[in-house]
Amino acid sequence: MxxxxxxxxxxxxxxxxxxxxxxxxxxxxxxxxxxxxxxxxxxxxxxxxxxxxxxxxxxxxxxxxxxxxxxxxxxxxxxxxxxxxxxxxxLEEMMKKQIWKLDADNSxxxxxxxxxxxxxxxxxxxxxxxxxxxxxxxxxxxxxxxxxxxxxxxxxxTSFYPGPFSKFIDKMSFFERTRNLLGYAFLWYFSWTxxxxxxxxxxxxxxxxxxxxxxxxxxxxxxxxxxxxxxxxxxxxxxxxxxxxxQVNTKKDGKMELEKEWDDLLSLRKENVLVSFGSNAFSSDMPAEFKKAFLEVFASMPDTTFIWKYEEANATLADHLPNVKLTTWMPQNDLLADDRLTLFITHGGLGSSIELAYQGKPSLVIPLTSDQPRNALMLTRHGGALELDKTNLDKPNKILHAIKTILDDPNYRKNAEKLASILSSQPHxxxxxxxxxxxxxxxxxxxxxxxxxxxxLNLLQFYSIDIALAALAVTVSVLLIVASLIRCLFRKIVSLFLNVKIKTE
Known part of the structure; x- marks a missing residue:
């Protein structure tokens, strides 16, 4: 086997x-x-x-x-x-509910x-x-x-490459490199067991x-x-x-046609925002204060259509908001490929991160756990994404400010489209x-x-630590020999000086 x-x-x-x-x-x-x-x-x-x-x-x-x-x-x-x-x-049900407030460091x-x-x-x-x-x-x-x-x-x-669960970019301080190394060690142990x-x-x-x-x-x-x-x-x-x-199909691969329901929805308003936190974190399991915060934000932007992946069938949570579409499923990749979609609010799962990068969409990334903080950093370094800490999900003013920051700054879209152009033009x-x-x-x-x-090779050999230790040993040995010779010479000189002084007296 x-x-x-x-x-x-x-x-x-x-x-x-x-x-x-x-x-x-x-x-x-x-x-x-x-x-x-x-x-x-x-x-x-x-x-x-x-x-x-x-x-x-x-x-x-x-x-x-x-x-x-x-x-x-x-x-x-x-x-x-x-x-x-x-x-x-x-575990599965427990994680769905706790993932919204668990520390993303995976401890x-x-x-x-x-x-x-x-x-x-x-x-x-x-x-x-x-x-x-x-x-x-x-x-x-x-x-x-x-x-x-x-x-x-x-x-x-580990000194410059962020591990899968890292919260740091490739330029790290001593403390961050230590945390990155410990993160690698945790994953190594997890896989080893x-x-x-x-x-x-x-x-x-x-x-x-x-x-x-x-x-x-x-x-x-x-x-x-x-x-x-x-x-x-x-x-x-x-x-x-x-x-x-x-795994990503783009418009370059051929025309992508949305079903009439989604096509009509994107035509209702000038701005369209897709909200999805993936297949493991259910919006329907959000704490009540998080849901309330999102609804307040949606209500404050009546000229923007919000498509919210909400895993409760026939939910009435947003019935009072005509600009909000709750859905248990949506054709995410096809929506991202449509020019009418303005922004993607995502948890930063790797699949979603790659999709939005290829489709050239600006994004607000709200990492929840696992590799998502690292994926957020991976996207933001290209200039087309903004990260929001999930501890702010009960603060509608913070969410709204983040959304407005992206929508009001054309550089986010330009940078996202540039990244998509790079990916579509890569040699292989x-x-x-x-x-x-x-x-x-x-x-x-x-x-x-x-x-x-x-x-x-073992650890010492792989990183040439054995060579460094050998070089250090040789250096220390030479220094000790030189120090010993200097000490002996000094003693000899002192002895000669004393003998001369005694004879003189």
Whole structure:
């Protein structure tokens, strides 16, 4: 069995003009499923035979696929032990309600590590190493994971590259670099416990002695949901492949037509604002004071249409406001692509951040948790976004001021459109990158020549600390010898001086 890392794309048997692909897509979260679903679509459009394997990690996510094109789907029911843990802890419902006020530094997630690791291990048990897999490609719907960088021998660069949960840009003070390093350490430990739990779970079925590092490094490529023209710059190795943006359809890809309901809605007023906090944070679960604050802001801007993703069907919360449309779902990407949409108020999830960047829309980013503070910084550095701390969500004047700041300053839109132009003009488009690397992996497999020997070095060797210590030891030794010689010489001179003085007397 190949170790399940987060998401794994398995390339099976190469055919004459196409190949068979097994996409491992755990039912975990909408953004993750959409990411793997888009990879599936790209391969299907290229004429390949794609099957999706969906082990259910959360029962509430069991219907997630992420693709409307794929027809070959195999589901594995949620493990009963995992299901029992989720039901007893009630983590999903608890997080939906608490996410609005939890500190975004993720310290609250420490208690989740043990159960999450055990559940991941249980989900690995049904998979065996007997299905003829030829080549493996890892595909992560998140940014760089430090533990994967470690396994590949890739520099973490914590002194200038913000970690996935960082609240700092790439220019950090001593304190910020310390916090960034600790954040990396937390994620490393989180992943390590998960990988160890997975290996422990498959012991009865697995007759190989490969470590989780061996499994990660044995993949042909590591596809990550990041874009080098959007994200902070960092050193990478050839196995790390940036495909952030491959899931976004823009007007450049072809005309995008909205359904009449949405088309008519955008034509009602000159300004249109989309409000959505993603698939894990429900606006309907907001504290009452937050909802009240938003409604006050909407009421103060009657000439602006607000489309608010509100997950309660037939909600009457905004019935008194003709400029507010509550909806449990909206075609987010298509709305962002429309020129009539003026502003996007978002939590800054990675999928939404990439979508708005590609569509060239100015945004007000209100990070709630996880990687969202970092994504907000990633967007604001390009000048098309403004960040608002979620502690201000009960203050309508703060929300209104932030919205007005963006709408009244044309530079936000100009900068957002410039970023979209950069992304649409990048030399290698992410969709092509996905297909070409999959084709390359099928043809050549895991090229050992791409492996970095850095993965075999310990911490002291990797950062040349041993050389620095050796140099320091030599320097100290030389200084001690010189000091000793000077001391001896001084004593000799003093002794001679005293002898001369005695003889003189």
């Amino acid at each position: 190949k170790l399940v890392i987060i998401f794994i794309l398995l390339i099976l048997i190469e055919l004459t003009f196409s190949y068979k692909v097994l996409v491992f897509n755990p039912a975990f979260g909408a953004s993750h499923s959409n990411f793997l679903g888009k990879i599936s679509d790209i391969l299907l459009d290229a004429g390949h035979d794609v099957t999706m394997l969906i082990p259910v990690f959360m029962s509430s996510k069991k219907d997630l696929v992420g693709s409307k094109k794929i027809t070959k789907i195999i589901r594995i029911d949620q493990d009963r032990r995992s299901k029992q843990m989720h039901e007893e802890a009630n 609250a997630f420490f208690f989740m590590i043990k159960n999450f690791s055990l559940a991941c291990g249980y989900e690995c048990e049904p998979l065996f190493d007997h299905i003829g897999v030829k080549t493996v490609i890892n595909a992560d719907s998140v940014l760089h994971l430090d533990i994967v960088k470690y396994a590949l021998g890739e520099p973490a660069s 998960r990988f160890q739990a997975e290996l422990e779970a498959i012991k009865p079925y697995y007759n190989k002695s490969l470590s989780w590092e061996d499994h990660i490094n044995g993949a042909a490529f590591y596809l990550i949901n990041s874009n080098q023209y959007l994200d902070f710059a960092s050193p990478t190795l050839p196995k790390t492949v940036f495909i952030g943006g491959m 488009q992410p969709k092509d990158v996905v297909l070409k690397h999959c084709d390359f992996a099928v043809k050549f497999g895991d090229l050992k020549t791409l492996n970095s020997e850095g993965r075999n």
